[in-house]
Amino acid sequence: xxxxxxxxxxxxxxxxxxxxIERVRPDGAVARWDSRRHRKxxxxxxxxxxxxxxxxxxxxxxxxxxxxxxxxxxLAPCPVTPALPGPAGTP
Amino acid sequence: MPGYAxxxxxxxxxxxxxxxxxxxxxxxxxxYREAVxxxxxxxGARRRRFFVFQPHRIDWWATAVQLxxxxxxNVSTGVAMVSDLSANAxxxxxxxxxxxxSVAFLVASALAWFEACHGWAAWRPRSWSWWxxxxxxxxxxAFGVSAVAGYISPSTGQLHNAxxxxxxxxxxxxxxxxxxLLLMPERTEDTTPAVTTPAPSRT
Numbered sequence: 069x070x071x072x073x074x075x076x077x078x079x080x081x082x083x084x085x086x087x088x089i090e091r092v093r094p095d096g097a098v099a100r101w102d103s104r105r106h107r108k109x110x111x112x113x114x115x116x117x118x119x120x121x122x123x124x125x126x127x128x129x130x131x132x133x134x135x136x137x138x139x140x141x142x143l144a145p146c147p148v149t150p151a152l153p154g155p156a157g158t159p
Numbered sequence: 160m161p162g163y164a165x166x167x168x169x170x171x172x173x174x175x176x177x178x179x180x181x182x183x184x185x186x187x188x189x190x191y192r193e194a195v196x197x198x199x200x201x202x203g204a205r206r207r208r209f210f211v212f213q214p215h216r217i218d219w220w221a222t223a224v225q226l227x228x229x230x231x232x233n234v235s236t237g238v239a240m241v242s243d244l245s246a247n248a249x250x251x252x253x254x255x256x257x258x259x260x261s262v263a264f265l266v267a268s269a270l271a272w273f274e275a276c277h278g279w280a281a282w283r284p285r286s287w288s289w290w291x292x293x294x295x296x297x298x299x300x301a302f303g304v305s306a307v308a309g310y311i312s313p314s315t316g317q318l319h320n321a322x323x324x325x326x327x328x329x330x331x332x333x334x335x336x337x338x339x340l341l342l343m344p345e346r347t348e349d350t351t352p353a354v355t356t357p358a359p360s361r362t
Contacts, residue, residue: 134182134342136179
């Protein structure tokens with residue numbers, strides 16, 4: 069069955085937001101734009117470095133900084149508890 | 160971590176938590192910039208502006224709300240370092256920004272889930288982004304439970320349920336840590352081509 073050239077875009081929507089767009093090209097191929105993928109893998113900028121060590125890549129720093137912050141949260145779950153007066157602050 | 164506060168002392172416990180919040184803010188800002196850079200550039204602009212307003216984009220909302228949440232956690236954990244806080248000050252400047260930050264993380268995580276999964280429900284265990292957004296959403300719910308349980312009475316200064324609050328923070332941090340580590344393989348995953356050719360049709 070031939071693909072119709074004038075086929076409209078197919079969009080994924082959540083409320084007012086478009087999360088993906090699929091467009092059938094005249095040659096029958098389907099081009100897809102995906103919001104998260106476009107953000108994490110911008111066109112024309114291949115991922116540099118290795119998976120676990122890539123200090124020149126912003127995405128790597130995002131992961132490392134979030135992980136570092138979470139490690140601190142794991143160490144010190146609730147800092148206000150010891151500082152407060154009353155039974156709740158009693159060590 | 161059980162015993163850390165008693166081993167390091169209450170002050171260093173609070174400093175550790177505050178330091179963690181600074182990491183979040185740095186990471187939140189980079190994530191926000193990632194979304195800004197992925198958006199359309201203003202016509203004629205040579206460089207992207209530092210902060211932009213793009214309310215039509217779900218990733219802009221997700222990252223901007225997350226960044227705001229990290230700033231609330233900066234305030235909460237920063238004030239918590241003060242050792243002689245009054246009950247009312249603890250309620251106003253520790254619990255309240257913590258609650259706002261938790262709500263912001265919940266909203267941001269939900270938006271990120273919608274962005275990655277294109278709806279309320281999805282089952283894609285082979286997708287890094289599915290796991291990341293699921294873990295972050297679960298962590299945000301745990302942080303929300305922690306904030307509710309950690310309600311500080313403005314009159315007595317007592318926590319509503321310190322044990323549950325700690326458990327929520329610990330569980331949330333575990334989920335967020337796993338989600339953060341999975342960002343690394345997601346970054347280098349082999350992205351399938353944006354253009355796919357449909358299967359040959361049978362005639």
